[in-house]
Amino acid sequence: MSVDRVEEVRGAGASGVAAEAAAAGAGEAAAAALHYYPVAPGARLNVRSGPGTTYGIVRVLAEGAMVPIFCQTPGSSVTGPYGTTKIWDNIDDGEYVSDAYVRTGSDGYVAARCA
Numbered sequence: 001m002s003v004d005r006v007e008e009v010r011g012a013g014a015s016g017v018a019a020e021a022a023a024a025g026a027g028e029a030a031a032a033a034l035h036y037y038p039v040a041p042g043a044r045l046n047v048r049s050g051p052g053t054t055y056g057i058v059r060v061l062a063e064g065a066m067v068p069i070f071c072q073t074p075g076s077s078v079t080g081p082y083g084t085t086k087i088w089d090n091i092d093d094g095e096y097v098s099d100a101y102v103r104t105g106s107d108g109y110v111a112a113r114c115a
Helices: 017-031
Strands: 036-038 045-048 057-061 066-068 071-080 083-092 095-098
Touching: 057 095, 066 083, 071 095
Parallel strands: none
Antiparallel strands: 036 066, 045 057, 045 095, 071 083, 083 095
């Protein structure tokens, strides 16, 4: 996993328990670092309001876009450059794209399931 950005956690006069909490927070931040994935080359990808092709299109991603995946959820089946899948990637609040168009390097889930 690559880390795009890690913020250092500092406390005012961190010592003892405060230092341990800051160190734990920094470790959690690194573990939860957001990874961006490329959209299939040449694809202008529809972003939908829910995990399926029956949901409305809220915007279209430009060719060469990179997307974060906050969580993933099952939805309608889509066939794309990276196979056929029912996995949908949540890339922003209320915005989903089919995993069939995102190069994650896996045929399965690469992020937590959406709640």
